[in-house]
Amino acid sequence: MTSDRPDATVDIADPDVIGPDAIGPDAIGPDAEATDIAALDAADPLRGFRSRFTLPEGVLYLDGNSLGALPAHTSERIARLVRQEWGEGLIRSWNEAGWYDLPRGLGDRIAPLVGAAPGQTVVCDSTSVNLFKVLTAARRLRPDRRVLVAELGSFPTDLYLTEGVGVAARDRRLLDRDGWTTDSLADLLADDTAVLLLSHVDYRTGELRDMAGITELAHRHGALVVWDLCHSVGALPVELDATGADFAVGCSYKYLNGGPGSPAFLYAAARHHDAAEQPLTGWFGHADPFAFEPGYRPADGIGRFLTGTPPLLSMAGLQAALDLWDEVDLTALRAKSLSLTSLFLELTAPLGLPSLTPAEPSRRGSQVSLRHPHAYAVMQALIERGVIGDFRAPDVLRFGFTPLYLSHRDVLDAATALREVLESGVWREQRFTASAGAVT
Ligand SMILES: Cc1ncc(COP(=O)(O)O)c(C=O)c1O
Numbered sequence: 001m002t003s004d005r006p007d008a009t010v011d012i013a014d015p016d017v018i019g020p021d022a023i024g025p026d027a028i029g030p031d032a033e034a035t036d037i038a039a040l041d042a043a044d045p046l047r048g049f050r051s052r053f054t055l056p057e058g059v060l061y062l063d064g065n066s067l068g069a070l071p072a073h074t075s076e077r078i079a080r081l082v083r084q085e086w087g088e089g090l091i092r093s094w095n096e097a098g099w100y101d102l103p104r105g106l107g108d109r110i111a112p113l114v115g116a117a118p119g120q121t122v123v124c125d126s127t128s129v130n131l132f133k134v135l136t137a138a139r140r141l142r143p144d145r146r147v148l149v150a151e152l153g154s155f156p157t158d159l160y161l162t163e164g165v166g167v168a169a170r171d172r173r174l175l176d177r178d179g180w181t182t183d184s185l186a187d188l189l190a191d192d193t194a195v196l197l198l199s200h201v202d203y204r205t206g207e208l209r210d211m212a213g214i215t216e217l218a219h220r221h222g223a224l225v226v227w228d229l230c231h232s233v234g235a236l237p238v239e240l241d242a243t244g245a246d247f248a249v250g251c252s253y254k255y256l257n258g259g260p261g262s263p264a265f266l267y268a269a270a271r272h273h274d275a276a277e278q279p280l281t282g283w284f285g286h287a288d289p290f291a292f293e294p295g296y297r298p299a300d301g302i303g304r305f306l307t308g309t310p311p312l313l314s315m316a317g318l319q320a321a322l323d324l325w326d327e328v329d330l331t332a333l334r335a336k337s338l339s340l341t342s343l344f345l346e347l348t349a350p351l352g353l354p355s356l357t358p359a360e361p362s363r364r365g366s367q368v369s370l371r372h373p374h375a376y377a378v379m380q381a382l383i384e385r386g387v388i389g390d391f392r393a394p395d396v397l398r399f400g401f402t403p404l405y406l407s408h409r410d411v412l413d414a415a416t417a418l419r420e421v422l423e424s425g426v427w428r429e430q431r432f433t434a435s436a437g438a439v440t
């Protein structure tokens with residue numbers, strides 16, 4: 001992948017601890033001796049998952065936090081849906097192939113990944129659409145309160161939806177774009193606050209928020225909490241039930257590897273089901289869709305959050321990806337994620353790029369964001385070398401570390417490539433500096 005790798009070893013953990021416990025944030029410490037990266041990979045309990053993905057030769061993929069990689073058996077699963085279930089089963093497949101049950105069934109397969117007991121999670125629509133549903137439902141559960149608290153720095157769709165649900169500008173309180181703390185959040189909450197919307201992991205900085213503490217704080221003020229899990233599901237264990245979260249949404253095309261545009265999920269705590277009214281009252285959320293009644297009656301339970309016909313081809317991609325997730329030990333996943341991000345932070349520290357990502361492992365998701373005034377050009381130069389991360393305006397190099405298909409060796413290669421791009425100055429070439437307005 002990259003040439004000229006002078007440092008095949010780095011200063012990391014005590015060699016004695018190499019073994020399954022060596023994978024984790026403590027495996028890479030400042031006072032540690034030189035240890036072989038290959039040993040870290042040999043001790044990785046998740047190493048077998050790499051061969052279950054199809055990735056192009058010569059590509060080091062650090063953008064699984066935007067679009068996850070292709071599980072090797074997904075094409076066959078989608079082909080089976082097309083050829084057999086659709087081509088031969090035709091309309092019968094709604095029942096015989098279980099299409100009708102997929103929104104609830106796949107929701108219950110995502111549930112363990114987000115710490116939810118069965119019956120509280122459905123797969124449907126996009127994260128944006130589901131945000132509209134849960135924000136509206138949560139506001140209607142607090143009719144005497146007007147205020148919605150959100151983050152100025154959140155992924156824009158979250159912010160746009162806080163406008164779209166019809167909160168008056170004066171009733172929208174926004175946390176600062178950078179550096180807000182639980183204390184500054186506490187200052188924004190009051191007994192007029194209906195809903196708090198937060199990202200569990202910030203898409204730009206990779207900061208992980210204290211779901212338990214913040215949920216408890218919001219509840220003390222009588223507010224409901226909606227969590228956006230787009231950058232935490234499949235990146236680390238999430239505990240919705242145990243933390244008392246009210247609602248959550250998340251996408252399945254990033255760390256879950258469901259495929260481009262695969263449907264999102266929506267969680268509503270069981271205690272809200274009877275009273276929750278979501279605004280998109282389509283027939284899939286009706287108590288008896290095939291009664292074709294003229295009036296809307298919501299289904300019991302989580303089914304009332306469904307709206308219309310599910311995108312079956314996309315559901316099949318997610319279904320295949322969840323076959324892998326059924327086998328993943330989330331504790332091992334978290335340990336490896338922190339081991340990878342810690343290693344990358346350590347290896348790139350000498351380059352002097354300010355990091356937006358917290359140094360404390362407990363406050364970190366599964367990405368590293370480094371700042372560079374010419375981040376766009378630097379990332380284009382990296383991509384040309386086969387190291388695919390992404391750029392976030394105005395100056396962020398974003399590197400996603402997906403524990404299922406990346407190794408410590410990949411981290412070393414990526415850090416080496418970044419160092420070479422910076423030291424050579426290749427990014428200054430005109431083909432990199434001309435902004436192409438790329439999508440990702
Ligand atoms: C935090 C967050 N929320 C929402 C979305 C997007 O939602 P949608 O799938 O509706 O485009 C993204 C990424 O696209 C995201 O990073």
Ligand SMILES: Nc1c(O)cccc1C(=O)C[C@H](N)C(=O)O
Pocket residue numbers: 065066067155203230439440
């Ligand atoms: N959803 C995306 C898309 O449709 C096109 C390009 C990128 C995306 C993303 O998911 C971006 C991602 N949410 C981010 O964290 O920046």
